[in-house]
Amino acid sequence: MTMSRRQALAGLSLAALPLATLPRSAQAAGYPDRTIRVVVPFAPGGNADLVARILCQRMGERLGQTMVVDNRAGAGGSVGAEVVARAAPDGYTLLIGSNGPLTVNVLLQANLAYDPLTAFRPIGIANRATHVLVVGPARPPLTQPQTMAEFLARAKADPGGMGVGTPGAGSAAHLTLELFNVAAGIQTNHIPYRSGGALVPDLIAGNVPAAMVELSSVLSLHRDGKAKILAVAANTRASQLPDVPTFAEAGVPNFLAASYVGLLAPAGIPADVEARLASAFAAALTDDLLKTRVDESGGVVVTGPDTTPDGFATFLREELGRARRAAELAGLKPE
Known part of the structure; x- marks a missing residue:
């Protein structure tokens, strides 16, 4: 029996229909193909x-x-x-x-x-990458706090007087600093930089007393004695720095940031x-x-x-x- 033109077109339409109407999960069976x-x-x-x-x-x-x-x-x-x-x-x-x-x-x-x-x-x-509170070198005439307890004591004694740098206003580290102020019951003086690359030299030189940054940006400085990380904002100590306490261990409980x-x-x-x-x-x-x-x-x-x-x-x-x-x-x- 000869198929009519209408039947042929209908068959083509029906053949194409499943590809257009199948759910995307079925269409993606060959993923990835490019x-x-x-x-x-x-x-x-x-x-x-x-x-x-x-x-x-x-x-x-x-x-x-x-x-x-x-x-x-x-x-x-x-x-x-x-x-x-x-x-x-x-x-x-x-x-x-x-x-x-x-x-x-x-x-x-x-x-x-x-x-x-x-x-x-x-x-x-x-x-x-956990956030950390880090201070610059403690060499005369610089007298940066060398423990979290000392940092908190100074900050509480002089509200708004302890400068803390971050890679920029509105950066993730800046938001962490604001939450840290609340968690620790202190008020620091936020010093925003253009970037982490601009902040680190000032930290080493003692132009800014402390900084809230990612561990990755100051890990080598800590190891080389050019800066000191006071605490890491994680549940456990960083594997790279087993001797550095968490914020909780240093006196600021339930503080996590990364x-x-x-x-x-x-x-x-x-x-x-x-x-x-x-x-x-x-x-x-x-x-x-x-x-x-x-x-x-x-x-x-x-x-x-x-x-x-x-x-x-x-x-x-x-x-x-x-x-x-x-x-x-x-x-x-x-x-």
Whole structure:
């Protein structure tokens, strides 16, 4: 029997229908079948870039596909984050996110083009770098406090007199400093710098008595005796500095603060793509090279629930709430 033209066209339409109407999870069965782009919203060479390149290599091996880093710096990470927020939710454009684009910028940038809680689907946190309180050298005529107890005593005796530098107004470390003031019952004098690179020389020279920074930025200075870390804002002592107490051990209980680096996708990615990415991500976190490089930079590779999509999502909500409180304390408003 000869098929009519109408029947033939109907058959073609029906043949095409399943591809258009199948859920994305079914369409993604062959994922990944091309190169995956991982946007790092910072310039090459930093901690986020280092972690991204190792993750790309190890995850790519696991997924059987090339993953490439695309550095899109600008606006404290917002430029790169917006690229991913606007990308198709197909798993081929991912974001390496951190405190700046995911937490701080929403509090400081009035016209941010994305909501970090709704624009992305978190995959997992890769590593954290704890924040530390560090002082400059104690050499005549400099007399910087050499313990947390001494620091707190001086700060309480002279409210607003103890200068503490940070890498900038509104930086993650600045927010940590504001929360530290509340937790310790003190008031320090915040001294914002243009960057951590500008702050460190002044700390060494004694031009600023103390600083709140990431461990990675002062680890080598502490080891060389050019600065002294008074405490680390973590649950346990840093593996790199077993002799340095936590804030809790030094007299400021329940005080935790760290910068983080994690992997995210645009919101709405298919469930099976998310599962494949999460599995490859978890496997990459066991890599010895990643652990070594992160340890050398003063961080720690994360374990536990925060390495999962739901765990990271919960962390982001809680972290943003914490940052909002700190911004209110500091009187910071979006500009």
